[in-house]
Amino acid sequence: MTQTPHIGVKNLNVRIGDSHLLKDININIPDKSVTSIIGPSGCGKTTLLKSFNRLLDDIPGVNITGNVLVDGEDIYGKHADVTQIRKKMGLLAQRPFPLPMSIYDNIAYGPRIHGAPSKKELNALVEHYLKAVGLWEEVKGRLHGSASSLSIGQQQRLCLARGLAVEPEIILGDESTSALDPISTKIIEDLIIQLKEKYTIVLVTHILRQARRVSDYIIFVYMGEIIEFGPTEEILLNPKEKLTKEYVKGFIS
Numbered sequence: 604m605t606q607t608p609h610i611g612v613k614n615l616n617v618r619i620g621d622s623h624l625l626k627d628i629n630i631n632i633p634d635k636s637v638t639s640i641i642g643p644s645g646c647g648k649t650t651l652l653k654s655f656n657r658l659l660d661d662i663p664g665v666n667i668t669g670n671v672l673v674d675g676e677d678i679y680g681k682h683a684d685v686t687q688i689r690k691k692m693g694l695l696a697q698r699p700f701p702l703p704m705s706i707y708d709n710i711a712y713g714p715r716i717h718g719a720p721s722k723k724e725l726n727a728l729v730e731h732y733l734k735a736v737g738l739w740e741e742v743k744g745r746l747h748g749s750a751s752s753l754s755i756g757q758q759q760r761l762c763l764a765r766g767l768a769v770e771p772e773i774i775l776g777d778e779s780t781s782a783l784d785p786i787s788t789k790i791i792e793d794l795i796i797q798l799k800e801k802y803t804i805v806l807v808t809h810i811l812r813q814a815r816r817v818s819d820y821i822i823f824v825y826m827g828e829i830i831e832f833g834p835t836e837e838i839l840l841n842p843k844e845k846l847t848k849e850y851v852k853g854f855i856s
């Protein structure tokens with residue numbers, strides 16, 4: 604792999620109470636590419652994704668050891684600034700959670716918090732990010748209408764636009780299309796492929812066809828361990844490890 608790692612994980616172990624959820628994770632996630640995390644239910648995909656954004660911190664009884672380097676800086680280091688770390692990453696959840704306000708204000712929310720743009724600048728930002736997710740034409744006549752009036756697929760694109768408006772470097776997605784119809788799913792997948800020009804993208808998915816369509820690299824996780832990591836075609840079509848073979852065999856023809 605010749606690309607620079609954007610996220611580097613070193614000897615990461617996550618325990619909650621007596622459960623050892625992630626075991627000695629070592630991985631370098633390349634910059635400006637899409638990496639999918641696959642594996643059976645309960646294997647630790649969401650936990651791994653959340654460890655990149657320090658979203659595990661608040662779980663009672665959690666114990667995290669090891670390092671996660673983002674741009675070379677350890678996000679679990681003593682002097683790490685959690686707000687800054689989170690600002691670098693946009694998170695697209697399984698279901699869209701638009702803020703209970705207008706379409707316009709959903710996008711303007713982040714820029715308003717992080718700076719004091721003028722009305723004119725905000726208008727331009729809102730248009731820019733709605734265009735970036737292909738939503739502008741659909742909503743330009745109702746920008747001040749409630750975000751909750753949008754379809755679920757449109758809401759998910761709005762949430763993506765809201766995340767992008769904070770200017771992250773990394774986009775994390777946890778089964779972000781699982782609540783969507785096939786057309787909305789396709790729109791999000793196409794956006795992901797476009798967005799990797801500018802962002803490092805890490806997606807959790809249990810849909811191997813989706814991993815194949817959108818990702819450059821795949822991480823296969825099984826019972827809290829990374830079994831195999833490599834280019835998409837290699838993992839899905841010609842894996843080295845027996846466990847990976849067995850996992851992908853049932854799904855890929």
Ligand SMILES: Nc1ncnc2c1ncn2[C@@H]1O[C@H](COP(=O)(O)OP(=O)(O)OP(=O)(O)O)[C@@H](O)[C@H]1O
Nearest residue numbers: 619622624643644645646647648649650651662809
């Ligand atoms: N807050 C928690 N407290 C205790 N155990 C937890 C907690 N969160 C997750 N786990 C356990 O950690 C393991 C990994 O969970 P995780 O949500 O990361 O799996 P996953 O691979 O994302 O699964 P799925 O595909 O079903 O979403 C599971 O056994 C889960 O029950």
Ligand SMILES: [Mg+2]
Nearest residue numbers: 648649650807
């Ligand atoms: Mg999960």
